[in-house]
Amino acid sequence: MARILVVEDVEETRESLQTTLQSLGHITHAAHDGLDAEDYLEGGQYDLVITDIMMPFRNGFDVIRMAKAKHDKSKFLAISGGGPLISASFSTSLAQIKGHRSLKKPFTRQQFIGAVNDLLLEPA
Numbered sequence: 001m002a003r004i005l006v007v008e009d010v011e012e013t014r015e016s017l018q019t020t021l022q023s024l025g026h027i028t029h030a031a032h033d034g035l036d037a038e039d040y041l042e043g044g045q046y047d048l049v050i051t052d053i054m055m056p057f058r059n060g061f062d063v064i065r066m067a068k069a070k071h072d073k074s075k076f077l078a079i080s081g082g083g084p085l086i087s088a089s090f091s092t093s094l095a096q097i098k099g100h101r102s103l104k105k106p107f108t109r110q111q112f113i114g115a116v117n118d119l120l121l122e123p124a
Contacts, residue, residue, distance in 0.1 A: 001025045001027060003044070003046050004026050004046060005028075005037065005041070005050070006018050006021070006029070006050045007030075007033070007036075007051040007055070008030070008032070008050075008051070009052060009055040013052075014030050014032065015030075017050060018030050020113065024116075029046075033056055033057050034055055034063045037051070037067075041063075041066055045071045046067070047073075047120065048075050048119055049075070050076075050116075051076065051077070051079070053079070054080060054081070060078055060079075064076050064078070064100075075122065077101050077102070077103065077116065079105060079107070080105060081105035081106070100119075101119055103115055
C-alpha cells in the first residue's frame with residue numbers, strides 16, 4: 001500500500017485514476033491543479049505523484065519540481081494528451097528519467113496499473 005497524490009485538472013479522469021488506485025489498496029489524495037497539489041505536498045510525503053502535464057496555473061513540470069524539492073524519495077508518473085504548445089510525446093518523454101514514467105493519453109486501465117506497479121517496485 002502506497003501514499004499517492006493524483007494531480008489532474010479533468011475531474012472525470014482524476015476520479016477514475018483515484019478509484020483505480022483505491023481498488024488496489026493505495027491511500028490517495030487528489031488535487032485539481034498544481035496550486036492545489038502544492039498544499040498536499042506541504043502536508044506530507046508521497047510514495048508516488050501522478051500528474052498531468054498540461055494544467056492551468058501550475059503545470060505538471062512545476063508539480064514534479066516542487067515535489068522533488070520537498071520529498072526526494074517520491075517517484076513520478078507524468079500523463080499527458082499534449083496541448084497547444086507541446087506535443088504529448090514530447091511532454092511525456094521529458095519525464096523519462098529514473099524514478100519517473102510517463103503515459104500518453106488516452107491509456108488503458110492496464111497500462112496505468114502497470115506503470116504504477118513498475119514505479120512502486122523500482123528501488124529508490
